[in-house]
Amino acid sequence: MFYRLSGVHHADYISDSRMFKVPADRNLAVFFLIIGVAAPFIIPSLYLNSYMLPWLIWTAAALGLNLVTGWAGQLHLGYAAVMAVGAYSAIHAAKFGVPWEFALIIGGLASSVIGSLFAFAALRVKGLYLALTTLAMQFVMDWVLTHSPAISGGSHASLQSPTLALLGQDITSDAGYYYVAFGWCVLVTIFMLNLKRTGLGRALVAVREKDFAAAILGVNSFYYKILAFATSSFIAGVSGALLVATFFFLAAPEQFSVNVSIQVLAMVIVGGLGSIIGSYFGVALILLVPGLVNGLVAAGSEAIGMQINVETLAHIPNAVYGALIVVILLIEPLGLGKLYGNIREYLMVWPFDQLRK
Amino acid sequence: MMTNKQTANSAGDGAILECSGIERRFGGIVAVTGVDLVIQQGEIFGLVGPNGSGKTTLTNAITGFYPPNVGTVRLAGKDITGTAPHKVATLGVARTFQNLALFNGMSVLDNILLGRHIHMKPGVMRTALYWLAAQREEIENRKIVEEVIEFLQLESIRHELVDGLPIGLKKRVELARALVAEPQMLILDEPMAGMNQEEKGYMSRFILDARAERGVSVLLIEHHMDVITGICDRMLALNYGEMIASGIPKEVVKDPRVIEAYIGGSHG
Numbered sequence A: 001m002f003y004r005l006s007g008v009h010h011a012d013y014i015s016d017s018r019m020f021k022v023p024a025d026r027n028l029a030v031f032f033l034i035i036g037v038a039a040p041f042i043i044p045s046l047y048l049n050s051y052m053l054p055w056l057i058w059t060a061a062a063l064g065l066n067l068v069t070g071w072a073g074q075l076h077l078g079y080a081a082v083m084a085v086g087a088y089s090a091i092h093a094a095k096f097g098v099p100w101e102f103a104l105i106i107g108g109l110a111s112s113v114i115g116s117l118f119a120f121a122a123l124r125v126k127g128l129y130l131a132l133t134t135l136a137m138q139f140v141m142d143w144v145l146t147h148s149p150a151i152s153g154g155s156h157a158s159l160q161s162p163t164l165a166l167l168g169q170d171i172t173s174d175a176g177y178y179y180v181a182f183g184w185c186v187l188v189t190i191f192m193l194n195l196k197r198t199g200l201g202r203a204l205v206a207v208r209e210k211d212f213a214a215a216i217l218g219v220n221s222f223y224y225k226i227l228a229f230a231t232s233s234f235i236a237g238v239s240g241a242l243l244v245a246t247f248f249f250l251a252a253p254e255q256f257s258v259n260v261s262i263q264v265l266a267m268v269i270v271g272g273l274g275s276i277i278g279s280y281f282g283v284a285l286i287l288l289v290p291g292l293v294n295g296l297v298a299a300g301s302e303a304i305g306m307q308i309n310v311e312t313l314a315h316i317p318n319a320v321y322g323a324l325i326v327v328i329l330l331i332e333p334l335g336l337g338k339l340y341g342n343i344r345e346y347l348m349v350w351p352f353d354q355l356r357k
Numbered sequence B: 001m002m003t004n005k006q007t008a009n010s011a012g013d014g015a016i017l018e019c020s021g022i023e024r025r026f027g028g029i030v031a032v033t034g035v036d037l038v039i040q041q042g043e044i045f046g047l048v049g050p051n052g053s054g055k056t057t058l059t060n061a062i063t064g065f066y067p068p069n070v071g072t073v074r075l076a077g078k079d080i081t082g083t084a085p086h087k088v089a090t091l092g093v094a095r096t097f098q099n100l101a102l103f104n105g106m107s108v109l110d111n112i113l114l115g116r117h118i119h120m121k122p123g124v125m126r127t128a129l130y131w132l133a134a135q136r137e138e139i140e141n142r143k144i145v146e147e148v149i150e151f152l153q154l155e156s157i158r159h160e161l162v163d164g165l166p167i168g169l170k171k172r173v174e175l176a177r178a179l180v181a182e183p184q185m186l187i188l189d190e191p192m193a194g195m196n197q198e199e200k201g202y203m204s205r206f207i208l209d210a211r212a213e214r215g216v217s218v219l220l221i222e223h224h225m226d227v228i229t230g231i232c233d234r235m236l237a238l239n240y241g242e243m244i245a246s247g248i249p250k251e252v253v254k255d256p257r258v259i260e261a262y263i264g265g266s267h268g
């Protein structure tokens, strides 16, 4: 209906290699970009900063993990640890007086170095062993953070983030924080969209699909796996730093614990491996549904006048969203991104769906 | 010394691929032993033998997947014995696989574009700054890919996923992917397996045209003797990993040892 491919002809290779080949997709993207820019004026700042902002930053982070797990096919269970490296490096750099722009880059690069060092060791093994090695990395990082006050900020293990300032502007307003998160998420998304249409993205998928076939085309699997880890770690590092600078304001080890690693992985898998839009959905689900369910349960129990004790209340959302993940993956193992793709494909030919191949 | 060897073997403008004394074992199995072969520039060279006679193993030894335990491989005079496959590719060798090795989940176009990998410089910065650097490179390579797509008549399926294509088309896509790399040496491992007579005819035509238009040398593994005698300049027959006959196809296929291997051997 809105989606139409008929009548859309790409007359040259530039137009055929556009980010969005279907005009409706492009219009939708522009629409959401405008919403994103206008959000501070239309969304109450409570929602803006407690839902929109973390959603955007976690989406950026999830896209980074999607790069390594979805594109390059390497299971990664220590992603939160890589985010921690970026967060702590950036904050220490900023405390030291480094301008935030550079502090963020330092954070990204520090993550990149540590992430690829681990990958270097980990890539000697494959599959499950790689997953275990990355998990070990997570535990090492947890241990380092809780045992070195110099890094984690003294005996309370909490590190105050200095006031964020970018391009000579102190950022202290809710809208300001939001725009930083929004900008970062847009940048990462554009990068991922470009990845879909360049040799780098193809090489990563080739390595994931059949490494021997990739090899005879001249693709050095080891190099591209390391590159995937390095790039994804950079995204993780900056996302981690921004999360602290615009959302938590205090860095603490629990923010980057093993649970968090598993949560990001869940975001990516529920969203769909290798799907960009899917990561947006996946993060929304994992991040926002527990809160929503919580509210609903509380409201519901009040309405029917039932007393639910705090402990049960705390567990219901987890149970519900766990069930939700299972249901989604049962319906569509390729995740929400694929589910969305199916709907889009249906609309593309509607109402002539008998024409579909 | 090199020149001596070349003049000794060559009628045309020099050898592109020279294997000497190749042996490859897997545990106790000797898959290939004592194989010598010289392929001249621009030659279409046939390799035949019953199942399990070591044809694929020989190509794996050449392309570095299973380096030979004994012997040397030279490409255009350069020793490439034991070089890793991804480096062999950059030196100008392309190959297709007996059991197909396309990347599922990717379109025909993207699969073929991957064949251009060695001519491109994929990188993180280029991807981030797509419009400044990568776009031009992508378009330029797309043009080269489109030429091959036209050559192999794949226009109508370029945007389709490779997953569901019939085997004949898959083999053609894989040939396209190998050709766009603009190799000097093209190794085709049973490119016509599972094809009907008409498809085989097309494929033979494509191989001949590829040589004519691109000057590529071809090592062709094939069970269909009519194809071998039809398009190969010279050939080699293996049995149980050893050379049993080599030379002009019309003569080799009449060789009693070859007939014996195919009739009496493990041929299936």
Ligand SMILES: Nc1ncnc2c1ncn2[C@@H]1O[C@H](COP(=O)(O)OP(=O)(O)OP(=O)(O)O)[C@@H](O)[C@H]1O
Residues within 6 Å of the ligand: B026, B029, B030, B031, B049, B050, B051, B052, B053, B054, B055, B056, B057, B058, B098
């Ligand atoms: N990776 C491997 N590990 C162990 N043995 C192997 C391996 N590859 C090949 N072989 C053995 O080497 C011998 C030669 O196999 P090869 O695949 O080279 O034969 P082929 O001539 O290509 O046969 P076909 O016509 O069936 O393709 C066989 O006995 C096979 O079992």
Ligand SMILES: [Mg+2]
Residues within 6 Å of the ligand: B055, B056, B057, B098, B189
């Ligand atoms: Mg074989």
